[in-house]
Amino acid sequence: MEQVLLLLTTGENGSIGKAEREAVTATRNLVCALGGSVWTVGLIGGTISPAAEQLAGCGAAGFVGVEGKEFAVSRYASDAAAAEALCRAIGAGLVLAPGSSRLMRALGGVAQRLGARIDTHVVGLRVQDGAIQADRWYYRQRIEATLTRAHRPWILALDPGSFPPWDGAPGTASVKRVPLELGPEAQRTDVVGLQAVDTGEQTIRPEAELLFVAGAGWTKKQPDGKTHVEEAAHLILEFVRKTKASLGSSKSLVDLAGEGQAVLPFLTHLHQVGQTGATPRHPKGLATCCHGEEPHVVGWRFIGERRAINLDANCGWARGKADVLYVADAFEVLRAALRLLEGNEHR
């Protein structure tokens, strides 16, 4: 029998978000497949009761938590201490957690403290012949693997977007508080706040239906022998706004900024998709003016339907990387698409 702990952090109002609810589903399913194991939810946050109430019907045997204003912020020292305390309180052999930026920062260190082993970016879980198997990617989504471990404790951080979020009814639940005093060494860091990278509006939208990716071609000389960076910026932003898409970029395009070339001012390295960028999850993706080279396309692993617009019929997308390649001028296509989208708005 495994002693299973699901670690979650709460947000500002003490509730939990989508990645956390996905981890609830994963844990429920795993415990069910294991048969006979019990699981506990461990909560960390400024306030934690709202989360416990949210999860009252999730099937966990109980709730434990570390609560206090010093645990409200996403900070390594306090989060690692809290997670460690909860794991020890439960004597957990198997620890699951959402792979949020907050827990991803803390869990490696927690594994070290507990003498545990850890696997992150887990995208699938199952029980086979009594053993837990975890699926994850290697070499930046280029090789898929399934692994199992005999070692306990074993920490598994789950990639957001890999499991359906649990959405059972709330109820009443009581939480056993685990007392934890932080020493001064755990309070050398203050969290000052959050900052959007986009100067104007938010263009990275993880929940969007569509990922729109802009490549370096937008800033290159066009058939008329000139560049049209201003129009490119306008077309891209308007299209992203009208379709409520999330904006991505190729590495070449964001790197141009560092080299002092004409660039699209709203793009940063956080928009970069690929080997050294993000691997976002969206049902659909549209690549424009990017060539579709392997280091870029590995970032498209979790994009469902893929289409691309490129002047070059021999670009990378044509070689089985996209479902549809439109050999066309992206400027012309976007101009026309905006007319269609605008026309519809006025209807």
Added chain:
Amino acid sequence: MNLSFHIVVCAGIVPDPLQTLEPVIGDSGPALKNEMLLPAVLDPWAAHALYEAAHLARGHAGSKVWLVSLSPRAKLQQVMMTVAQKAPFELVALDGPAGGFTDSAEVAGALAAAIEAIPGLDRSRLLLFGGWESAARGAGTTLAMVGERLGIFDQFQGVDELRVEPDGSLRILERVEGGRHQISRCAGPPAVLGWATGSLAEPPNQPQLGMQNMRTILPALQRAQSVALPAAELRFVRVALPSQQRQTRIVRDVAAEEVAREIVDWIRG
């Protein structure tokens, strides 16, 4: 106030991203086909950490940069031919597997021991740098474990910016969800910083610097102790290339209006 730093950058090597990778199952678990023949590069995010370290050291007199790498010695030597031209550093080499199918706990143990043995390293001024995730295992856990082993409890991951304030505190920007940065202020070293892209472009090759670095790099490679990473309890059930080939429909010689209509319909679909 002494605002100088001892910066240790942990960096593995990985196959050049433009190479085709194919997994094979060997006696000691999975590996890449022809792994030793594939051209390698310094792990990209760790390379950014190295550039940031060199930049920080340049701005704070008395600072020093070490590069600690656990990788197959011969491959590391090849990679160093280029990396040595990018930034001044002293190499600490460990000879062992650099592939993705190793375990971060074991790698962290070897790295921490090597760092503890660096002569003259002032741990009170230590900034432990590296990439926030490798391009091989991509676990994002190794640096945290090394930090814990060295007793460093201020840790940051997905770092894009580090600013040293006049009072010696560190202002750090980390990537968080939704394309945002979290801003933190840390009292000062020691700290762990797992870098994302940062803000510096790759430095141009400087042959003069390369030759200077190689004088200490070659002896360091010769000294490299071999490290075994058995990961005995970790078992891979399956390792495979994804079936990623799609049947691409190529649409050409169609008016932009038509293409736009098809795309808009698809988006709405």
